[in-house]
Amino acid sequence: MTVTGTVVAAYGRHYRVELADGATVLCVPRGKKSELVCGDGVLIEKLDSEQGVIESLAPRRSLLYRSDSGREKLIAANVTQIVIVVATDPPFSDELITRCIVAAESQGIAVLIVLNKCDLEDRLAAAAAVLAPYERLGYRVLRLTARHDASPLAEHLSHQLSLLIGQSGMGKTTLINALVPSARARTREISHALHSGKHTTTHARLYRPSPQSALIDSPGLTAFGLHHLSAGEIAEAFIELRPLLGSCRFRNCRHDREPDCSVQAALSRGEIDSRRFAAFRALCADID
Numbered sequence: 001m002t003v004t005g006t007v008v009a010a011y012g013r014h015y016r017v018e019l020a021d022g023a024t025v026l027c028v029p030r031g032k033k034s035e036l037v038c039g040d041g042v043l044i045e046k047l048d049s050e051q052g053v054i055e056s057l058a059p060r061r062s063l064l065y066r067s068d069s070g071r072e073k074l075i076a077a078n079v080t081q082i083v084i085v086v087a088t089d090p091p092f093s094d095e096l097i098t099r100c101i102v103a104a105e106s107q108g109i110a111v112l113i114v115l116n117k118c119d120l121e122d123r124l125a126a127a128a129a130v131l132a133p134y135e136r137l138g139y140r141v142l143r144l145t146a147r148h149d150a151s152p153l154a155e156h157l158s159h160q161l162s163l164l165i166g167q168s169g170m171g172k173t174t175l176i177n178a179l180v181p182s183a184r185a186r187t188r189e190i191s192h193a194l195h196s197g198k199h200t201t202t203h204a205r206l207y208r209p210s211p212q213s214a215l216i217d218s219p220g221l222t223a224f225g226l227h228h229l230s231a232g233e234i235a236e237a238f239i240e241l242r243p244l245l246g247s248c249r250f251r252n253c254r255h256d257r258e259p260d261c262s263v264q265a266a267l268s269r270g271e272i273d274s275r276r277f278a279a280f281r282a283l284c285a286d287i288d
Contacts, residue, residue: 002055007040007077008206015054017044018206027052037063038204038216039077039161062107064163066099068225076163076204076216082109083153083215085166085175086131087116088123092167094130098279099224100165101139105237106229112140112156116171119145133273137240146171150178157213168220176217180207231284238280240272256281 008024009016015027015036027044029036030053036042041058064075064082082104086092097113104111113134118124128143135141144152153175156162164172176183183205204218226234231254235241241255241263249260258264266272 001046002043003046004041004043004058006206007036007038007042009203010037011203015042017042017052017054023049025050025052027054029054035074037074037077038206039079039214041078062109064103064107064109065228066103066224066226067228068223069227072228075165075218079107079109079161079163079216081112081156081160081162083112083114083156083162083164085114085116085164085170085172086127087170088120088127089117090169092127092130092170094275095279095282096167096221096224097131097134098276099226099283101134102226102229102234102237102283103224105239106233110160112142112162114153114175115141115143116146116175118143119148133276136273137276146174146178150175154179154209154213157209157215159212161214161216163216163218165218165221167222170220172217172220176207176215179209179215183207226283227287229287231287234280234283234287238276240276241280254284 003019005017005019005025007015008018013028013034015029016024017027018024025044025046036054036057040060042054043056043058044052044054046052060077062079063077064079066073066075082100084097084100086097101111113131115127115131131141142152142156144150164175166172204216206214206216208214229237235245235255244262244266247262248255248258250258253261255261255263263272267274267277
């Protein structure tokens with residue numbers, strides 16, 4: 001019997017597939033090669049109530065992945081919203097936020113930044129200052145303390161397939177536990193000596209906080225390569241640059257030292273945040 005389902009967890013060549021009635025089946029793909037991820041829609045042949053074979057993959061509406069010069073790492077499919085989780089402690093990477101946003105923008109995915117651990121008031125102002133340029137661009141920044149109340153985030157998940165992403169130690173697992181108590185995800189203490197969290201999530205996993213929402217938890221990140229994007233695609237992913245693209249003197253302008261560059265002119269007028277522009281140039285240099 002063939003039925004449709006959604007991949008809710010991936011373990012090497014084994015996939016947990018959720019069916020329409022909420023039951024899950026452990027499946028393997030037909031054939032040797034498989035590149036399935038959480039969020040994928042699939043057609044499976046059920047072997048029994050607990051096992052099945054994946055016959056085909058449904059067309060994807062979006063695909064988030066990261067890449068370096070040598071390989072690609074698929075993250076999630078059909079995501080409509082990326083939720084980037086940062087915290088007042090430990091310190092978070094501004095570069096990683098930028099890279100996650102560029103990946104989301106390149107796929108037309110909405111962005112929400114969650115600033116967690118806002119009860120640490122002595123560190124709140126510094127963290128908020130780092131996020132201020134994103135707020136000025138119109139990106140949503142939600143402030144909360146997950147271990148006290150995660151309900152503000154729940155309101156933003158309705159009718160979305162969201163991906164929870166960020167560095168280890170930011171509180172993603174705590175958010176999952178608060179939003180989906182049945183998940184019983186593990187948490188560990190932050191390693192202050194390393195200024196990073198100890199990894200608790202080793203595989204991406206899809207949860208359903210409500211009948212109207214789905215949330216994918218992903219392993220903690222330390223890097224997010226974007227070698228699959230061209231310099232032009234990176235420029236398009238910086239929303240403040242989009243209105244200026246195509247109006248430079250040279251069609252292949254790199255927005256670096258070329259004369260009559262509309263982006264450089266806007267930068268000199270203070271219309272583009274200098275930190276964001278430096279991040280743009282660094283990303284372009286990274287893929288060269």
